Amino acid sequence: MIKPWLFEFFHQPVDDVARLDPQAVREHFRWYLDLWTRADSRDFEGIFFSEHHFGAAYSPSPNLLVSHIAARTTRLRLGVLGSVTPYATPWRIVEEIAMLDHLTDGRLEIGVVSGIPPELAVVGITPDVAGARHKEVIDVLDAALARGTVSHHGTQWNFDDLEILPRPFQQPSPPVWTAVRSAESAERAGRRGWKACGGFLSAKELSQVFDSYRDGATANGHPCGSEQIAVRRMVTFVDKPSQQREGLHSAKRALLEVLHASAGTLPPWAALLDRPDESIAALSDEEFVSGTPAQVAEQLIEQCQVIGAGHLLVAFSERDYAKLEHSHHVFSTEVAPLLRSADVS
Numbered sequence: 001m002i003k004p005w006l007f008e009f010f011h012q013p014v015d016d017v018a019r020l021d022p023q024a025v026r027e028h029f030r031w032y033l034d035l036w037t038r039a040d041s042r043d044f045e046g047i048f049f050s051e052h053h054f055g056a057a058y059s060p061s062p063n064l065l066v067s068h069i070a071a072r073t074t075r076l077r078l079g080v081l082g083s084v085t086p087y088a089t090p091w092r093i094v095e096e097i098a099m100l101d102h103l104t105d106g107r108l109e110i111g112v113v114s115g116i117p118p119e120l121a122v123v124g125i126t127p128d129v130a131g132a133r134h135k136e137v138i139d140v141l142d143a144a145l146a147r148g149t150v151s152h153h154g155t156q157w158n159f160d161d162l163e164i165l166p167r168p169f170q171q172p173s174p175p176v177w178t179a180v181r182s183a184e185s186a187e188r189a190g191r192r193g194w195k196a197c198g199g200f201l202s203a204k205e206l207s208q209v210f211d212s213y214r215d216g217a218t219a220n221g222h223p224c225g226s227e228q229i230a231v232r233r234m235v236t237f238v239d240k241p242s243q244q245r246e247g248l249h250s251a252k253r254a255l256l257e258v259l260h261a262s263a264g265t266l267p268p269w270a271a272l273l274d275r276p277d278e279s280i281a282a283l284s285d286e287e288f289v290s291g292t293p294a295q296v297a298e299q300l301i302e303q304c305q306v307i308g309a310g311h312l313l314v315a316f317s318e319r320d321y322a323k324l325e326h327s328h329h330v331f332s333t334e335v336a337p338l339l340r341s342a343d344v345s
Helices: 022-041 062-072 090-103 117-122 127-147 183-192 203-219 241-260 268-272 276-282 293-307 321-340
Strands: 003-008 046-049 077-080 108-113 149-153 158-163 176-180 195-198 229-237 288-291 311-316
Touching: 003 022, 003 321, 022 062, 022 321, 046 062, 046 108, 062 077, 062 090, 090 108, 090 127, 108 127, 117 127, 127 149, 176 183, 176 203, 183 195, 183 203, 195 203, 195 311, 203 229, 203 293, 229 241, 229 293, 229 321, 241 288, 288 293, 293 321, 311 321
Parallel strands: 003 046, 003 311, 046 077, 077 108, 108 176, 176 195, 195 229, 229 288, 229 311
Antiparallel strands: 149 158
């Protein structure tokens, strides 16, 4: 089957004035918290929150969102994809993961990433520094999940026999995820035995990326089937099949508007932002899936089959509350059942 998940950017309000009004921001938080709580009774496997700073998202500390939603739900699995390691210390990441695993009653999914260079640059963290910190953090994370007491000697941190408590509720550990976009990053994730999620690339490109993931996993005796692999896509629904291209164009434009407001979420094609027509054309159609519920399900299933992905992380382009609520309902009732009945073996 293909398991459907929500992937949440948690955008700021559309209205510029509302972003500066504390009461409006409070209501924005409340509305989204209620939306995510309703997902517990809908056909979603869980929610992955993203971490962003200095831009268009209200998710600088998504662990707080996980903790809050955990107290309001009973079924959803909850995680962050991913916690940006260069901003943190390794022991703090491990400690918070263990706490959240208990606060979620064992519903936690771990996710760690090295971060987005434009965001990190805002506070003077270079790609080299970010890479070095990320490597040391995930080395400590793997060791701590395996043993609890860790010694580490690196260029960023040094310590001996550090006992990191509490231990996670799930044993030997909660599932660990990371985001991948290249053969190299995928192969590293496979070698560690982590699950991996891909986005911003076509299904054919991601299938090649995940071939490297499978190579790394197989070489180190880790599983590498569809249960280990996810793809993220942005979905827009339309009423008629003939409106599919229109919906695709609308979704791309919505993302470009978000990117204009944030220096931290810029993929390689972002240089085209000042040329809207070229920007729209530059965005991969496969990253943005549009159509009626039946069309959307067909496209998503086909992509997951090409990639070999057993998980689909769906984001929605709508910023309007009513439209976003409608998309959650339609996806849960009309698309998710078709995903769950699909064969990706």
